[in-house]
Amino acid sequence: MTILALAAPATAHAGGNAETRIDGRNLRAEHTRRKIVAATRALVEETFALPKVAEIALRAGVSVRSVFQHFQEVDSLFLVVFDEILGEAQSEWEAVEPIGPLAGRIEAFVTRRAAACERVLPVRFAAIAVEASSPGMVERAKVARALTRQNIERAFRPELDRLQPNDRRQMLDALRAALDWDMWMTMRRFHGLPVEEAQAVWHKIITGLMGADV
Amino acid sequence: MSDATVATPREGVATAPRPKIDGRVLRAARTRERIINATIDLIRGGESTPRVIDIARTAGVSTRSIFQHFDDTEALFAAVAQQVVESLTPLAKPIDSALPWEERLDALMRMRIEVNEALLPFRRAVALHQPRSPKLAAGVTAGRLFARERTESAFAPELMRLSEAERKQTVDALLAASDWQMWFGLRMTYGLDLEAASATMRRMVGAILTQATARSVSAAA
Secondary structure (H helix, E strand, O other), X not given: OHHHHHHHHHHHHHOOHHHHHHHHHHHHHHHHHHHHHHHHHHHHHHHOOOOOHHHXXXXXXXXXXXXXXXXXXXXXXXXXXXXXXXHHHHHHOOOOOOOOOHHHHHHHHHHHHHHHHHHHHHHHXXXXXXXXXXXXXXXXXXXXXXXXHHHHHHHOHHHHHOOOHHHHHHHHHHHHHHOOHHHHHHHHHHOOOOHHHHHHHHHHHHHHHHOOOO | OHHHHHHOHHHHHHOOOHHHHHHHHHHHHHHXXXXXXXXXXXXXXXXXXXXXXXHHHHHOOOHHHHHHHOOOHHHHHHHHHHHHHHHHHHHOOXXXXXXXXXXXXXXXXXXXXXXXXXXXXXXHHHHHHHHHOHHHHHHHHHHHXXXXXXXXXXXXXXXXXXXXXXXXXXXXHHHHHOOHHHHHHHHHHOOOOHHHHHHHHHHHHHHHHHHHHHHHHHHHO
16 A cells, blocks of 8 residues: 555656556456455355355455455355356356257256256355345346256257146156256255266156156 | 262252252253244244244243253254154154055155155255254254165165165165255245145156166066
8 A cells, every 4th residue: 555655656757647547456456356256266165155254365365354345245245156156057058959869868968967066066055054135146046947947948848848738837847846956965965975876866866757768 | 969968068059959959950841842942933933043032032031041951052953953853753654565566655755745844944944054063964864864764665675676776876866856855945946835746746756666666677577
């Protein structure tokens, strides 16, 4: 801060000073902001929990005050991290097209869904602590689930469209509940299943539901 | 006791004679029970983490009294979990593996759904506290092992014919499909009523058993 103040008169002579100075500050602020987000993300992915502000500051190499200058509440910082990870998982999602044999589509869907859920697992697990009190988190979960519904309907359209409306709805609900990210979390964190085994369980449930040949 | 009282009169003042102690123990047990039940009522009412002040008000005791009976909230929540599990244990009767396949499936589903429905209000509280509460986590694990044992013994004839790896996978899938998280998802996240959620869960569990039966038949042939 003192260095900044001392440097200011010198740059003032250089011309176009005000602009440059603000830009420099913005740049530094943005840099700090990124460091805080990255530190939070690393902590969430390591601990599967919401880090404390002091831990974030330590990891980012900034002051606690600085964290609060950039994020008024830890909740909003957590939402930024959540959006970042979820956004990556969603942009990497490769759609399963409604063509080809059912068994192959189940295999592809389960494999990709498992990879996506595994990626989101730490931040989703941590989110449980804030979901009840965070409208932002509730809204994000809603949007994510709507997207998953579209993915399921697309991949299994031939089978779903053959069903009566009531059966179709029930089948879709069953698929959605089975393939929910919280179901993945339950298998991984609470049932202690390794990735391949949890994936095999999904495969079994979906194959059974859709009546594919085993 | 009287000898001890004579020997250490000072202690005699702190620890009252036997009949009085019993009365106190009884009262203490009742207060403890009231605190536990008040906590359960609040969780059922939608508070995943009831505040001590609310527990005290509901139980009709002082907040100080709560911490006289429980070292901390972790101890209180562990006692709550134990009480809930004890109240549900009678529901989980063993299923006779000699019964026809469909009847065993019906019995398993009745048991799982009844327990899951009773546990619905506790789902969020458990998810919230489990990572930080070893006792609660141990309780949840015990409940899951219990469900696993019941499921394995009910379908022992079919499971026995499977390879070890296939058997484990089938049981894992049966437990996941009838897990309370699945029930929570169907009932709360996807908003299905009791009937629709029951039908959906039965469909999932039945489909896994059908696969297992088909495999065990082809293995036997």
